[in-house]
Amino acid sequence: MADTWRLIFNPEGDAADMVAYASALVEGRIAGKYMLSTEKLPDTLVVQGFRQKGILAGADVDINKDTAKKYDIKVANYPRSGRGGPKPVGTVNLAEVLKTSSRKFNAVETAPDDPAVLLYTSGTTGRPKGVTLTHRNFAQQCINVSKVLPLDESDTIVLVLPLFHVYGLSNGLISGVYFGTRMTLVPQYSPAKLLEAIEHSKATVLIAIPTMYMHLLQIARTRKASIPKSLRLCVSGGAPLSLTTLREFEEAFQTRIAEGYGLTETTSSVCLNKSGEAFKPGSIGPAAEGVEMRVFDDNDAEVPDGQEGEIVIRSDVVTPGYWNNPEETAEAIRDGWLHTGDLGYRDADGFFFITDRKKDLIIRGGFNISPREIEELLFTHPAIQDAAVIAVHDKRDREAVKACVVLHEGQSVTEREVLDFCSQNLADYKVPKYVEFRPSLPKSATGKILRKELREGYHDDRLLDKQSAGRKEQPHG
Incomplete structure (x- = not known):
């Protein structure tokens, strides 16, 4: 075990340590108190503890540090970008490039169909x-x-x-x-x-x-x-x-x-x-x-x-x-x-x-969301037997994602647990806003899900009634 496993034991860490070691490991580095190396990564177990309460905040997040200090809460701010800020691996700073670059610039010739x-x-x-x-x-x-x-x-x-x-x-x-x-x-x-x-x-x-x-x-x-x-x-x-x-x-x-x-x-x-x-x-x-x-x-x-x-x-x-x-x-x-x-x-x-x-795409905030992508993720949840994803309107009358799920017999799961599962595996705008538990999903004779029945009572703004659309409306000034 000593040759293949390594233990990082940090029982009294700071707030920033919560993500520091884990991030280093995910990046493929050997994380240690005095060492960050790009050598081969051994299997590592991290035992992390914290001395006191802390807040991790982005550079643009406004934290009342006086109040935090009053309640003995440490604040760790992500550093702003710039010459002194961190750079993703394999990237260069634009300001540095501009400082060292020539003012003579010739665009690379390209063909119209490139x-x-x-x-x-x-x-x-x-x-x-x-x-x-x-x-x-x-x-x-x-x-x-x-x-x-x-x-x-x-x-x-x-x-x-x-x-x-x-x-x-x-x-x-x-x-x-x-x-x-x-x-x-x-x-x-x-x-x-x-x-x-x-x-x-x-x-x-x-x-x-x-x-x-x-x-x-x-x-x-x-x-x-x-x-x-x-x-x-x-x-x-x-x-x-x-x-x-x-x-x-x-x-x-x-x-x-x-x-x-x-x-x-x-x-x-x-x-x-x-x-x-x-x-x-x-x-x-x-x-x-x-x-x-x-x-x-x-x-x-x-x-x-x-x-x-x-x-x-x-x-x-x-x-x-x-x-x-x-x-x-x-x-x-x-x-x-x-x-x-x-x-x-x-x-x-x-x-x-x-x-x-023809497509069952959901459009939210200008982004296309594929129901199939979300459904395939839901199928990997051990408690879910069947799933269908549709569009509904939220309280602000915007198109939102709704998941209709059927559970395996004897299984139980809450709406919050389903949403958390999706949040861990999907971009934020793809995560369902609503979950409905159903005993079964309506399907055709060939097994195709009848989404229109799931959308009962839901009106899609893009689906137009030809008669109402044909009525003339007075032009407005």
Whole structure:
């Protein structure tokens, strides 16, 4: 045992020791009081104790140290980034690179169809797929934006969306650089910080998701001070924006909101339903210039206007395929047409409407969540026999994840235990918000789960009633 196992015994450690030794071991280092080595890691047992109560806090977390001291609580703050701060293994500090780099810069020549980025998105199988987006894809997207939402050097765009997501990356950062706009970053989102950024920068363009517009509207309803009126244009995407929120926001901020529709595979937006006289409630708008959109039946034949089918897209903004995944590529892109998995129809004016989803994806905060991925995790829980994951609305009317589970006979588990199990194995935004225990799940004769029966009483905002959508609505000023 002495040759293969090692004991770290630290019965009177500090608060920071709680993660220090464990983190070193996970990183593959030999953790010891006076040694951090990259040699081969032996099997190690850590026995950890603490002398007193402690708080581990990030650099930006405000801790009242006087109160902590009063109650004899140690505070360990994660150091801020910078020359003196920690750097992940294998990385270099940008400031140091800039100090030692030459001012003479020559861009590397690339071909238009060379990959520019790989963005991973959830699919129907639950396994993330790497969407290849090329330089041509982004260039065409900027050209399309210039036709429907012209930007110029006088504009200031608020970048509040994550830039690892196609929505913020393509419509915000890359379009901003392409048109030479000013850009202001909101490093960590909160409604107050976003409003402050709009006021301070006198922003003219806001690209956000519905939740953010709802938050800003709540501030506008309660705020006594004036609301900034500099926004000339707002774009909402990632999920449906309710008509009530749209109207109230436009009135409070004296601006216009255009709702976009797109996918990671289309370099973001391909449709835009602009507020104003041409606005149609429930529609995703007409296809943008430079984009072909049609509605196909199951045999990939185009259907007449008003008839439901799958929405397909062809354009230079469409991905050439999934990275190292020819099977998924061949399934999604057939004869040059990207099959979106969204069912809908086109009206006589060329406006598209989504009526159903071929895919069972859940969209929360602009992110795609695959029910299959969560279900496969739930199947690994020893107490769970069967599981199905669906979308529901939370108290704020946002789409949330709900897990319906069937337990093995004689097994018992609480909702909290199921949620904790998911939290340990999933990204935060994928963790179910609700758990329902059921004696069985409704299934078809072939064993397929009937999700519609599980969603009884749940209305999906993207599933449109064609009759109600067809009613004319008075344009708003």
